[in-house]
Amino acid sequence: MRAAWAIARNDLVQLLAQPVAAIVTIAVPINFLILFVLFAVGGGVVPVTVQTAGSSPATQAFVQALRDSSTFDVHPVSTAAQGAQAIAAQNSVAAITLPPDLGAPRSTVRVTIDNLNSDFADDIRRGLPLAVTQFYRAALPVQWREVDSYPTTASFLGFIAVSIQTVALLIGGLLQGGLGVAREWESGTIKELLLAPVPGWSVVVGKLLAAFLGALAGALLVLVALLLLGVRPTAWAEYAGVLVLVLLVFASIGVGLGSALRTRQTVFPLAFGAGLPLFFISGPFGAITWGTPAAAWVARIFPVVYANAAFQHAAYGIWTLDTSVGASWGILAAWTFVGLLAGVGLYRRATAAR
């Protein structure tokens, strides 16, 4: 075990000696966190200008309905020209003009939409009927009662940001495990490791330990970023448990990849090329069952979808998967076993070939 620890320490020292590579490995999940922040901004409230003719009770009620619609960030303007100017200056994406006779039969609300794309434009097109029905709610012949599944609704940013923890483990584990082993082949030091008077298993354990600790540093950095964003896990033990299991899975697979590929230049693109698409079909934005069936079928094979669901559960107490909590933990544990077997097996096969 002393040999394993010495190998791990050496790998960590090498990682620190190349700060750029270390920072990049750690920065990748942070980059995706920033991308997710932009998704959340795009999926959030729509900046619009509202031009009113007077301040009648009906006008005030309609503007309030716009504000309450969870759709619009309302900026009042006094002329139509100001509304058009705000669109041209890219400060708003729609200009709403309320008529003086608002609420009277056949009164017309005019809206100019900067229809940059169908998704953004549809938010406005659907937000306006919501405001209109809210305005007429008391007079509508049909009412509706919303029954939510959970007492609180997580913010979009909070929800998608939690999945970044999985990216940190996936990319961090694969890269740290893969690059650590591939480096030995590239520099020729694998011969020295094989000839050293230490048991073979201690090299694998050392590599795994170094990959685990290196990727853990990145994962903890992501956790700090999530805490700064306001994410507060409600079940810390569950959070820590899934973090350790998933990190073991991907660090082990990384060691296996590094042994099989033997060059850092191939480990790097493969970790990204295989890891990221897998992550994005594995439910970071919602339940996989609400998306494409084929993508959901593929996602169920790999541990990433169970990791995402477990992190959401630990953070918000919601379960986003149609596989039960217990079965999902069982699958994660099985993947840990398979990952370790694959890592050790591929390393032994690669070294036996020499």
Next chain:
Amino acid sequence: MWALIKKDLAVWIRSPAIMAVTLLPPLALLLVLALQAVAVTSEPVAVVNQDTGGRAAATLVQTAEAFDGFRTQLLSPQAAQAAFADLQVAAVLTIPRGFSADLAAGRRPALVWAVRNFNADSTNDLRRGLPDVVTSFLATGAAGADPIGITIREQDVHPHDVGLVAFQMVGMLAMLMLLAGLINAGLAAVKEWETGSVKELLISPVSPLSLIAGKVVAGVVAADIAGIVVTGVTIAAGLLTPPTLPQALIALAAMTLLATFGAGVGVALAAALRSADRMNPVAINASFYLFFLSGGVVALAYLPPWLRGIARVIPNTYAVAAFRQALLYGSTAGTATDLLWLAVAAAAGLLVGIPALRRGLAH
């Protein structure tokens, strides 16, 4: 200089690793965007009609099925409950027994809207969707006289809506051009140090300026090739409509100017870093952050004012604006200003890069 350009381009074409480093990050992001677009477009909803004989209820079901914001399926109460519990549907709309009779009698029946409120985005989509369905239902007259007196008259700035993926694709194209300029010119320069051929170049009778210009031009040409290929693939995939010649030229000019800015910064980085291992991650991260700071996949209007201020001094912003006009909206409005700002950025990039690489070669 021509010989240097030819040599660097030949190296680029024969280096799958450089191509992978250039193309992989934007392509991975494009895949992300496409998958995310699927997630945000429509949600599966179950409708339970307990008023099976009612005409108004049947009209409401038809209205819900016709609404393009939902993927609606009519289910029995038990099947809907199972689908909701099993996360096969995001919401269940229940039309109660006696709905049509209550409507006719003016008793204002209440629909039940069970919502799986995982997060604010998907939940608000569902919350926005039901009033839209109700408004359309009332407009059919099935519930008697429609009490909604307000009509909405919409006027669009652009002649047609474009898809979310196509919209985000042009942001990615800007990222690709910047990254390709950075990587291709930067790695071409770094390679001279790594292989030791910098000595041969220095003792050759070529002026340092020709040497640097060769690196920059080769980097820009390689970036343009990558940009044209990606745009062509996107058009072939049906995401973009083929541009007219003037629109294609505007897009190409914007690509070239942004890649020139990238190449200028790339050779400056190469002089400072002198190693591909350091150059690649720095270039990838720099292009990522400039992409984010220019708004990336969203419109500037959605950003907070401070970020909008930063975005206005980043060349990607102007390239994206030119790409959107030329490739998405079939217009050339404002593109002269965008190209002017991009030309200024390209000149600034060269002003930084050329002296930096000259100093690097001199040492």
